[in-house]
Amino acid sequence: MNERASNRCLLYADVAGGLRLAVKLGEAEAGYAVERCLNRMSRCAEAYSGSALDVRADALVASFADADSALLAAREMRERVRALPPMSGIKLVLRAGVVLESEGGGEAGAAEKLAAALVEGSNPDTISVSTELTQILSPSMRRMLGKADEASSPAPLPPAPEPSEAPPPAAPLELRQDAAQEAQAQAQAQAQAQRQMRVSFRGQNWVIDAAHPTLLFGRETGNDIVVSDPRVSRQHARIELRNGSFYLADSSTNGTYLLEEGSPEHCVKRDECALSEKGHIGCGFSVADNMSDAVAFALD
Structure with a gap:
């Protein structure tokens, strides 16, 4: 497998809160709200040259040529979903997981299962990435990663494994907002x-x-x-x-x-x-x- 192919990334993102919204407003209204989120997410994926786009009932899967593009797309998706106001006190939020397509030993669907597992194990409104993916991020994107419970300071990235070692398990890291984004969010609020x-x-x-x-x-x-x-x-x-x-x-x-x-x-x-x-x-x-x-x- 050549280097370009091995660096391709898979993004799995879902919309959390739809079930609670359906209980309160009904399935039709909740489905419309989730659909609006997915439409915004799809446009973000396309803006960062995402391919193999698969939009489901409450989730989206897309492939990207590099890790930076995948994370930037995920970050913009989160901001677009965050911008939607609560409905009857319920806020829909995005959860996303990003992994290398080569993770999982090349088995069909293995990378998507790993990305979905990152999503299931993370808090709402969080973008999580696998350990292997952190090794190919640009320095600027690395600076935007921090542990989910240490948002005030960047987390140290794990070292690359030795050839004889098995790759470390996926470690969720949170993609944080930079200062300019935080200032913009405060001004909008x-x-x-x-x-x-x-x-x-x-x-x-x-x-x-x-x-x-x-x-x-x-x-x-x-x-x-x-x-x-x-x-x-x-x-x-x-x-x-x-x-x-x-x-x-x-x-x-x-x-x-x-x-x-x-x-x-x-x-x-x-x-x-x-x-x-x-x-x-x-x-x-x-x-x-x-x-x-x-x-x-x-x-x-």
Whole structure:
């Protein structure tokens, strides 16, 4: 096996929290939330030239030409999933394991089993790597690795084994944030904490802010806003505060109509869009046709 082939890496990443979300919101809504995470993760894998991409119900597997690319892709996946706000108090998080494809003696599926085992043995929101993979990382990537319980300082990397020795067992190490990322995350948190959106429907009012970043509406009584109309889905749509901005996300059958000041009405279906300062939302129907059942929103 040539050096290039032996340095290929396999990334296994899953989304944790989907089962708890399904118990609270139902399988359909939880499945949509996990799917959004997987879509973001897939785009990250493609951005770092990931190949052999396999997207499953709640996990993703991809191959990368080198260890640095695999870890950078995993780090961006984690940030994209972290950026999604909690739903009903439940936060979806990413767990990832990265190994050399040659690990496991070349048996079919052995590398994936090893990466999945790293994921199962790690804490949520953690990126773990095998011992063998640490030997081929660039110096800059090595500096970003630290023990999961010693995030304040880098962990010493294990020495390469002598030819006569068996390779050491996989040792999970955590990919830490650098100072620039931490500062950016703090700035985003501060911006989000200061923003509020007021929402009203039939004389009732709600506030979306850092303490309550998600507002659900639909036909079922479990939603924050219940719209009794046959065109409205049980869990129709939601407004989310994310990274200091407000988004309308649709998960319905008939779509969600958005009418904002100064813009023509348009339909959002199985997608999301950023909200402007003021407007109205129709669940499955045009706002212009039924303003009395429209949800009004405005930035505070």
